[in-house]
Amino acid sequence: MTTTPNIVPIHAFKDNYIWLIRDHYHAAVIDPGDASPVLDYLSREKLKLIAILNTHHHPDHVGGNAELLREFAVPVFGPAKESIPTLTHRLKECSDIENEEGCVYLPEFSLSFRVLDIPGHTSGHIAYYGANMLFCGDTLFGCGCGRLFEGTAQQMVDSLKKLADLPKDTLIYCGHEYTLSNIRFARTVEPGNQALAKREVEAEKLRNEGLPTLPSTIALEKATNPFLRCTEAEVIESASNHAGKPLNDRVSVFAAIREWKNHF
Numbered sequence: 735m736t737t738t739p740n741i742v743p744i745h746a747f748k749d750n751y752i753w754l755i756r757d758h759y760h761a762a763v764i765d766p767g768d769a770s771p772v773l774d775y776l777s778r779e780k781l782k783l784i785a786i787l788n789t790h791h792h793p794d795h796v797g798g799n800a801e802l803l804r805e806f807a808v809p810v811f812g813p814a815k816e817s818i819p820t821l822t823h824r825l826k827e828c829s830d831i832e833n834e835e836g837c838v839y840l841p842e843f844s845l846s847f848r849v850l851d852i853p854g855h856t857s858g859h860i861a862y863y864g865a866n867m868l869f870c871g872d873t874l875f876g877c878g879c880g881r882l883f884e885g886t887a888q889q890m891v892d893s894l895k896k897l898a899d900l901p902k903d904t905l906i907y908c909g910h911e912y913t914l915s916n917i918r919f920a921r922t923v924e925p926g927n928q929a930l931a932k933r934e935v936e937a938e939k940l941r942n943e944g945l946p947t948l949p950s951t952i953a954l955e956k957a958t959n960p961f962l963r964c965t966e967a968e969v970i971e972s973a974s975n976h977a978g979k980p981l982n983d984r985v986s987v988f989a990a991i992r993e994w995k996n997h998f
Contacts, residue, residue: 739755739756739757739843739845740756740757741753741754741755741756741867741907741949742755742756742775743946743948744763744771744772744775745771746767746794746798747767747768747794749910749911749912750765750767750768750794750795750909750910750911751907751908751909751911751946751948752764752765752766752767752768752771752772752798753765753869753907754772754775755840755843755845756781757842757843759781759782759842760781760782760783760784760842760843761775761776761779761781761782761783761784762783762784762786762787762840763786763787763802764788764789764869764907765787765788765789765795765869765871765909766786766796766797766798766799766802767793767794767795767796767797767798768794768797768798769797769799769801770798770801772798772802773801773802773805782806783802783805783806783808784806784840784842785809785810785811785840786799786802786803786809786810786811786820787810787811787838787847787862787869788810788811788812788813788818789812789813789859789860789861789862789869789870789871789872789873789909790812790813790816790855790856790858790859790860790871790872791812791813791816791817791818791858792856792872794909795871795909796812796818796820799818799820800819800820803820809822809823810822810823811823811825812860813825813826813856813858813859813860814826814835814858815857815858816856816857816858816859825838825849825860826849826851826860827848827849827850827851827860828849836848836849838862845865846864846865847862847863847869848862848863848864849862850862850863850897851893852873852893852894852896852897853884853885853889853890853893854873854879854880854882854886854889854890854892854893854894855871855872855873855879855880855881855882855883855884855885855890856872856883856884857885859871859872859873859893861873861897863900863904866901866903866904866905867904867905867949868897868900868904868905868906868907869907870907870908870909871908871909872908873890873897873908874894874897874906874908874955875910875912875913875916876908876911876912876913876916876917876937876947876950876955876959877912877913877916877917877920877933877950877955877958877959877960878912878913878916878919878920878961878995879894879959879961879992881992881996882992887985887986887988887992890988890992891964891984891988894961894962897952898952898955898956898962900952901952902951902952902953903951903952903953904951904952905949905950905951906948906949906950906951906952906955907948907949908950911946911947911948913937913947913948913950914934914937914938914941914947916959917930917933917934917937917958918934919960919994919995919998920958920960921934922972922998923960923968923969923973923991923994924960924963924966924969924972925968927958927968929957929958930957933958960991961988961991961992964988964991965987969987970982970987973986973987973990973991973994974987976990976991976994977990
């Protein structure tokens with residue numbers, strides 16, 4: 735039977751989250767850009783590291799791998815289509831869930847993750863989905879999405895749709911605390927969205943208390959995240975006004991608001 739262990743956010747750099755899955759004895763980490771805070775936590779809590787999971791190759795998500803491996807000989811899971819020197823298990827989305835390339839099983843937690851290919855932010859970005867949890871790196875953020883460093887707008891639209899099609903109560907654990915700044919942009923794009931206004935109040939309260947705005951949920955993102963709402967009339971109108979021309983398809987609307995956000 736699959737159980738849901740505790741998920742702990744470990745802060746790194748300015749606004750990164752390294753997500754740690756734990757029970758009383760073991761831990762696995764997602765996207766450890768910096769080893770130091772992870773090692774400090776493991777030592778303080780007397781936990782044994784059992785696995786590292788990477789979503790993409792950017793240094794702020796993989797930079798701590800090597801140092802952690804000097805302390806713990808563990809498997810390192812990550813995207814097959816990206817160059818991460820410390821990887822031991824190269825993963826890609828597979829229709830056959832029994833395929834080892836398409837899933838991750840952590841026996842200490844009786845926890846299985848399905849691998850999802852979600853290119854856009856990087857060309858080979860992956861996510862891990864299982865037990866009602868989604869670890870999606872820098873593809874989907876709280877009320878936002880990642881920049882298009884290597885992929886195309888079409889790829890990112892397709893990737894975001896894949897994530898938006900997951901069950902609405904899926905818990906979203908992304909790589910950065912960007913929610914408040916993303917909300918402020920989203921309110922410019924969709925000022926009439928009352929769910930967005932409510933989310934801003936709630937996010938401000940959490941941040942004022944020093945708490946993460948994450949995890950989010952698929953339902954909340956579909957109600958408030960402009961990058962998942964590119965077919966909504968107000969989003970289309972705002973994107974068209976910003977672009978200075980009529981836009982009437984999801985990809986062109988997405989591309990316009992993504993470019994707008996880059997300079998917001």
